[in-house]
Amino acid sequence: xxxxxxxxxxxxxxxxxxxxxxxxxxxxxxxxxxxxxxxxxxxxxxxxxxxxxxxxxxxxxxxxxxxxxxxxxxxxxxxxxxxxxxxxxxxxxxxxxxxxxxxxxxxxxxxxxxxxxxxxxxxxxxxxxxxxxxxxxxxxxxxxxxxxxxxxxxxxxxxxxxxxxxxxxxxxxxxxxxxxxxxxxxxxxxxxxxxxxxxxxxxxxxxxxxxxxxxxxxxxxxxxxxxxx
Amino acid sequence: xxxxxxxxxxxxxxxxxxxxxxxxxxxxxxxxxxxxxxxxxxxxxxxxxxxxxxxxxxxxxxxxxxxxxxxxxxxxxxxxxxxxxxxxxxxxxxxxxxxxxxxxxxxxxxxxxxxxxxxxxxxxxxxxxxxxxxxxxxxxxxxxxxxxxxxxxxxxxxxxxxxxxxxxxxxxxxxxxxxxxxxxxxxxxxxxxxxxxxxxxxxxxxxxxxxxxxxxxxxxxxxxxxxxxxxxxxxxxxxxxxxxxxxxxxxxxxxxxxxxxxxxxxxxxxxxxxxxxxxxxxxxxxxxxxxxxxxxxxxxxxxxxxxxxxxxxxxxxxxxxxxxxxxxxxxxxxxxxxxxxxxxxxxxxxxxxxxxxxxxxxxxxxxxxxxxxxxxxxxxxxxxxxxxxxxxxxxxxxxxxxxxxxxxxxxxxxxxxxxxxxxxxxxxxxxxxxxxxxxxxxxxxxxxxxxxxxxxxxxxxxxxxxxxxxxxxxxxxxxxxxxxxxxxxxxxxxxxxxxxxxxxxxxxxxxxxxxxxxxxxxxxxxxxxxxxxxxxxxxxxxxxxxxxxxxxxxxxxxxxxxxxxxxxxxxxxxxxxxxxxxxxxxxxxxxxxxxxxxxxxxxxxxxxxxxxxxxxxxxxxxxxxxxxxxxxxxxxxxxxxxxxxxxxxxxxxxxxxxxxxxxxxxxxxxxxxxxxxxxxxxxxxxxxxxxxxxxxxxxxxxxxxxxxxxxxxxxxxxxxxxxxxxxx
Numbered sequence: 001x002x003x004x005x006x007x008x009x010x011x012x013x014x015x016x017x018x019x020x021x022x023x024x025x026x027x028x029x030x031x032x033x034x035x036x037x038x039x040x041x042x043x044x045x046x047x048x049x050x051x052x053x054x055x056x057x058x059x060x061x062x063x064x065x066x067x068x069x070x071x072x073x074x075x076x077x078x079x080x081x082x083x084x085x086x087x088x089x090x091x092x093x094x095x096x097x098x099x100x101x102x103x104x105x106x107x108x109x110x111x112x113x114x115x116x117x118x119x120x121x122x123x124x125x126x127x128x129x130x131x132x133x134x135x136x137x138x139x140x141x142x143x144x145x146x147x148x149x150x151x152x153x154x155x156x157x158x159x160x161x162x163x164x165x166x167x168x169x170x171x172x173x174x175x176x177x178x179x180x181x182x183x184x185x186x187x188x189x190x191x192x193x194x195x196x197x198x199x200x201x202x203x204x205x206x207x208x209x210x211x212x213x214x215x216x217x218x219x220x221x222x223x224x225x226x227x228x229x
Numbered sequence: 230x231x232x233x234x235x236x237x238x239x240x241x242x243x244x245x246x247x248x249x250x251x252x253x254x255x256x257x258x259x260x261x262x263x264x265x266x267x268x269x270x271x272x273x274x275x276x277x278x279x280x281x282x283x284x285x286x287x288x289x290x291x292x293x294x295x296x297x298x299x300x301x302x303x304x305x306x307x308x309x310x311x312x313x314x315x316x317x318x319x320x321x322x323x324x325x326x327x328x329x330x331x332x333x334x335x336x337x338x339x340x341x342x343x344x345x346x347x348x349x350x351x352x353x354x355x356x357x358x359x360x361x362x363x364x365x366x367x368x369x370x371x372x373x374x375x376x377x378x379x380x381x382x383x384x385x386x387x388x389x390x391x392x393x394x395x396x397x398x399x400x401x402x403x404x405x406x407x408x409x410x411x412x413x414x415x416x417x418x419x420x421x422x423x424x425x426x427x428x429x430x431x432x433x434x435x436x437x438x439x440x441x442x443x444x445x446x447x448x449x450x451x452x453x454x455x456x457x458x459x460x461x462x463x464x465x466x467x468x469x470x471x472x473x474x475x476x477x478x479x480x481x482x483x484x485x486x487x488x489x490x491x492x493x494x495x496x497x498x499x500x501x502x503x504x505x506x507x508x509x510x511x512x513x514x515x516x517x518x519x520x521x522x523x524x525x526x527x528x529x530x531x532x533x534x535x536x537x538x539x540x541x542x543x544x545x546x547x548x549x550x551x552x553x554x555x556x557x558x559x560x561x562x563x564x565x566x567x568x569x570x571x572x573x574x575x576x577x578x579x580x581x582x583x584x585x586x587x588x589x590x591x592x593x594x595x596x597x598x599x600x601x602x603x604x605x606x607x608x609x610x611x612x613x614x615x616x617x618x619x620x621x622x623x624x625x626x627x628x629x630x631x632x633x634x635x636x637x638x639x640x641x642x643x644x645x646x647x648x649x650x651x652x653x654x655x656x657x658x659x660x661x662x663x664x665x666x667x668x669x670x671x672x673x674x675x676x677x678x679x680x681x682x683x684x685x686x687x688x689x690x691x692x693x694x695x696x697x698x699x700x701x702x703x704x705x706x707x708x709x710x711x712x713x714x715x716x717x718x719x720x721x722x723x724x725x726x727x728x729x730x731x732x733x734x735x736x737x738x739x740x741x742x743x744x745x746x747x748x749x750x751x752x753x754x755x756x757x758x759x760x761x762x763x764x765x766x767x768x769x770x771x772x773x774x775x776x777x778x779x780x781x782x783x784x785x786x787x788x789x790x791x792x793x794x795x796x797x798x799x800x801x802x803x804x805x806x807x808x809x810x811x812x813x814x815x816x817x818x819x820x821x822x823x824x825x826x827x828x829x830x831x832x833x834x835x836x837x838x839x840x841x842x843x844x845x846x847x848x849x850x851x852x853x854x855x856x857x858x859x860x861x862x863x864x865x866x867x868x869x870x871x872x873x874x875x876x877x878x879x880x881x882x883x884x885x886x887x888x889x890x891x892x893x894x895x896x897x898x899x900x901x902x903x904x905x906x907x908x909x910x911x912x913x914x915x916x917x918x919x920x921x922x923x924x925x926x927x928x929x930x931x932x933x934x935x936x937x938x939x940x941x942x943x944x945x946x947x948x949x950x951x952x953x954x955x956x957x
Contacts, residue, residue: 009559010467012383016651049649051381054467110376112646113639141380141646206648211665211780213656 001229003029003044006072008063008091013049013205017085020205021046024221025229034066043228044081045072047088049141049203059102059144060090069095081125081228082197086142089189089199098192098199099157100149105142106182112141114214115180117165117188117202118172124191125227126198127164129219135172136165136216138202140180145201147183147190157190164198165189234258238265239448244596251590259528259576259584264591266494266532267501270756273595276722277754280735284749285742290711291750292413298339298490299407300750301416302712304776308666309413310673311345314353314406314716314772316755320461321403322450325370330378330464331536332405337384338490341473342539344417344480345409348650349664350379352389352405353677353716353770354641357398359633359953364393367401368641369954374464375405376644381466382473385653386645388662389677393633396681399450399760404716406772408675410666417480419489421507421542424570426486428500428511429548431555431562432472432538435496436521438462439534449721450760468537468560475558476539482554484547491538497531499540500574505592507542510571515578519561527576527583542568602728608686611806611820618884623934625814625888626858627945632813635855636949659786659867660705660851663777672777674708680854681766683822686807688730692737692769693825697892698853699773700745704834705851705895707783707841708775713742715752715771720764722756730767731756737825738769744827747773784841784897786850787868791925794904795861795872799833799852799894800917803877803885809855810888823890830893836916837895840907845899852894857921858887860896862929866943871926876933878919887931898924 003021007014014031021029030040034052039045053062063069073095076082084092092098105111114137119130130136149157157163165188169178174186181201189200204217237245238261248256248264256264266272274281286294292309293301299313317332337347352375357364379386384407421428439462479485487507489499496518504511515530525533543551548564555562569575576584619625629635642657654672655663661676678698684691696713703710715738720727742749758765777783805811806820840846848868852860858874865872877886899907904920911918928936 010381010470012381012470012649013651016649019651050383051467051470054381054465054470056467109373110380110644110646112380112648113643139648141648143380203648206651209651211654212648212651213654 001025001225002042003046004032004040004042005029005046005048006032006034006068008034008052008066010052010054011048011050013085013203017046017048017205020208020217020221023208024218025225032068034068037067037071039068039071039075044083044224047082047084047091049086049088052087052091060087060094063091064094073097076197079196083126084197084199085203086201089201090144092197092199097197098190099153100147102144103146103148104144105146110143111180114139115202116168116170116178118168118174120163120166121161124195125224126220127223128227129223133172135168137207137214138204138217139206140202142201145181145183147187149184154184160193162191162193163187164191165200234261238262239269240265244268247594251587251594259531260586262528262532263497263584263586266497267591268595272494272498274754275596276598276600276756278597279599280732283735284739286748286750288746288748291748294750295752297418298342300712300714301343302750303413307413309411309416310408310774311340311343311411312406312408312714312772312774313339313751314404314677314714314770315753316716316718317403317405318400318718318755318758321371322401324461325367326374327461327463329371329374329403331462332403333375333378334464334466334469334536335492336405336407337382337469338492340407340409341476342417342488342490343411344415345411346477347384347407347409349408349662349675350384350386350405351675351677351772353679354389354391355397355402355768356393357401358395359393361398365954371403372641372644378464378466380646382470383649385647385649387647387653387664388657388675391638391641394681394766396766399763400758400765402718402758402768404770406677406714408673408774415480417485417488419487419503419506421487421503421509421568423486423542424509424568426545426568427543427548427564428513428566428568429541429543429551429562430518430538430565431560433465433468433535434519434521434561435530435533436535437525437529437533440529440532449757462534462536464536471558471560472537472539475554475560479551479554482550484543484550486542486544488539488541491540493534495532495534501588501592503540503542504574504588510569510573510588511566512569512575513566515576517563517565519563527578600722600728601725602732603725605688605729605733608807608821609819611811611817615815615817616805616811618882619814621934622883622887622931623937626862626931627937627942629809629813629855629859630862630942631945631949632809633949634809635859637947638950639947640950640954654780655706655785660702661708663706663783665780670780672780672783674703674706674775674777675773676702677770677772678702679768679770681768682807682818684734684767684769686822688733688767689737690822690825692734693741694822694892695769695771696738696741696745696747697825697827697830699771700747701834701851703773703775704838705784705849706777707838708777709838710745710747710773710775712748712750713771713773715749715769717752717754718758718765718768718770719756720759724764727764734767734769741827745831782842782844784847784849786864788864788870788872788898788924789848789868791870792901793898793924794901794920795922795924796897796899796904796907796918797857797894797921798837798897798911798916798918800829801881801886801889801891801894803881803889804891805885805889808888808890810884823892825892833893833895833916836911836914846897848898850896852896854890856888856890858931862942864896865929865939866946869939870924871928871939872922872924873930874922874932883933
């Protein structure tokens with residue numbers, strides 16, 4: 001299996017996800033500079049976290065127009081798996097790969113801490129190693145993670161089982177106080193219709209190593225390797 | 230003599246005369262501006278240099294001590310650590326978001342200028358009384374500014390401290406520290422070399438911001454300080470991230486001969502420092518300097534403190550290599566001059582010489598003052614009667630845990646990305662933060678410490694205590710403490726009393742650093758932290774770094790299991806002078822701070838580290854502010870595990886035992902079966918050690934007091950700051 005991590009000016013979790021991918025798939029992902037116009041042949045593209053283009057204008061808005069994104073969007077639309085984490089999720093939304101938008105956190109502060117997530121689906125190339133209803137611990141670190149979508153869009157997400165993860169408390173309840181950013185319906189991550197693109201605000205790559213205090217994130221990368229390896 | 234200009238730009242009459250003597254004529258406006266910033270307290274250390282020279286700066290593992298952009302120490306395996314702490318106090322009071330943000334940006338540049346990749350940031354923050362009308366706004370802006378900059382760059386902010394006292398009402402302190410790692414054979418320095426080599430400018434364009442920032446930082450405030458807002462720089466962390474990556478990429482080639490960031494006093498100070506260190510002259514064509522706006526005068530270009538700029542000397546023939554890298558990262562770069570053998574800094578605009586100053590005389594003749602000082606008077610005695618035993622020890626503990634200085638600071642550090650780079654092993658809130666050295670099983674422990682109320686009561690003892698506490702915090706994780714950076718914040722050095730505090734603190738720092746083999750490798754002095762004649766409490770913040778050789782042999786403060794014995798290491802007299810108990814419970818800011826016995830400090834710390842390194846102790850916390858009860862309470866909350874504390878020895882008062890701030894102490898938790906062995910070894914090493922209680926349950930019980938549920942304690946401890954910040 002070969003993965004590519006897209007590096008935008010201002011990406012800063014590119015190395016973190018590189019390390020997590022290497023640990024699960026056994027080889028180094030390609031680090032692809034945003035200015036390249038052709039995406040190499042790969043099995044997975046990762047849009048990493050960070051502050052691409054300084055989050056100027058609007059988080060992810062400028063990166064969505066990077067040369068490499070034309071190819072990423074075309075290939076994703078024909079089925080190439082894309083994992084979009086945090087700032088990468090913002091880029092994926094701005095690129096039209098996923099529905100909805102991310103606004104500033106309800107508390108108007110940057111928030112960095114561990115949160116609990118409830119895995120909402122069964123199977124799939126990303127979350128297949130998690131049971132439906134399983135409670136996971138991932139960190140969040142963002143200022144603009146307040147997911148929003150209109151009523152029809154939300155209904156479509158629900159109907160197609162596109163909600164991947166929801167913020168919850170330790171016991172799995174999707175309480176308001178367990179929602180770190182005000183996201184609609186506690187949504188932390190979503191799929192596209194074909195479940196080949198996953199966008200999420202929490203960082204699986206930051207707790208994929210027991211040394212750092214948890215490894216719930218590792219199962220996601222292991223699952224990708226099993227599905228695409 | 231030429232007629233004296235009306236505005237000497239902060240120079241004294243004598244300093245102006247000296248400038249005239251060096252020039253052999255009256256300096257023009259641009260030249261006078263250059264003398265003014267280069268001889269400012271901020272850039273020249275004119276009042277502190279004599280005393281800084283007394284600090285120990287050497288050890289076999291020190292690669293580079295004070296004088297460069299940052300200090301460098303060897304950590305083995307071909308790796309070195311580069312670190313420094315710096316103040317950005319004056320700008321942060323005037324414009325908290327940008328002041329704090331650019332403080333972080335500046336200290337990170339100091340570290341990556343030396344070739345190191347920053348791996349962690351820390352900060353030490355002092356705010357005024359929570360009741361002061363500006364405090365909430367300043368806390369909010371400073372925290373957002375630190376986060377806004379560090380989060381965007383992608384360097385984790387892993388630790389620090391944050392406290393409140395009315396002496397900072399008019400002068401908050403924002404001290405930022407960066408730690409980086411570098412291949413020990415690839416360290417970059419600032420001495421310019423190679424006559425004819427190009428001087429290259431890279432990074433942001435030069436604008437009209439921050440002009441005379443260094444001069445502002447060298448004067449006290451008055452009621453009109455807000456009017457100085459235009460002297461505060463504006464930061465752009467996105468550009469800094471690009472500059473960081475571009476510099477590290479260029480540093481992997483052989484293009485760079487010397488490099489210096491443009492910080493305080495901008496292009497002026499960077500070009501002078503590079504020329505002076507290399508013993509060469511520099512000629513600069515000001516027309517080639519990338520500018521944000523037209524019509525800037527030579528004076529403005531030279532004194533601008535626009536951020537995110539680098540000056541470097543590039544090997545002849547490698548200019549294109551440099552340009553290609555900066556182009557890739559979308560950064561401005563330009564050859565703006567060359568090195569000469571004239572020994573002079575010559576500036577040209579439109580072909581005309583607009584300034585021409587001899588480098589060495591300006592640097593060598595920088596004023597040095599032996600400021601008069603007076604020994605600090607002893608603190609007011611503590612009234613024993615006012616410190617009679619309280620009605621409820623438990624209630625005292627809850628009050629202390631909820632007081633502004635001891636309450637949980639999650640509200641602050643949850644706004645900092647403390648996990649990016651995926652190597653943060655111990656997050657903020659413990660003794661020291663621990664960051665893994667990427668790709669290894671080694672770790673760096675890091676901390677910032679100072680107890681200003683001790684320094685105010687007894688500067689010498691306070692200076693020593695700050696160093697000892699940093700050493701102890703590193704030791705509590707199992708790290709071997711290696712070196713410190715000091716960030717010395719004081720009032721006006723022209724005030725004898727303040728100068729006496731400075732001298733006392735330096736003596737204490739030096740004494741402790743020598744006793745603990747803990748040299749000072751970098752630092753910064755910030756004077757004039759006073760408003761309308763009211764100085765801050767002396768605040769020599771100490772940033773310490775230590776090495777953990779094996780992350781499997783490390784300790785954390787959180788209690789893990791029931792049935793562990795709690796052992797207190799170190800002597801407890803029950804010292805309440807200058808304690809938080811005296812201040813918060815009895816309402817007294819009085820008494821001498823606790824004695825600092827450096828031999829005991831070292832003996833106790835080495836003993837603890839030995840136990841951790843041997844894998845026998847995994848739970849350890851140092852005893853500091855608030856004393857023993859607060860230490861155990863913090864350990865209980867961190868692990869969500871209760872404890873019961875036994876009564877004190879018969880000859881100790883209960884409140885002195887629980888809340889006294891005697892130094893050199895640690896609490897460890899070990900399975901009960903192992904306690905006796907540790908006590909025996911401690912006795913053999915002549916180290917005081919005693920079982921003080923055991924773990925278990927969901928409450929903390931102080932002997933003779935009702936159990937305090939951890940849930941209630943947590944609400945008190947974690948509630949104060951968010952509530953305070955939410956109230957308008």
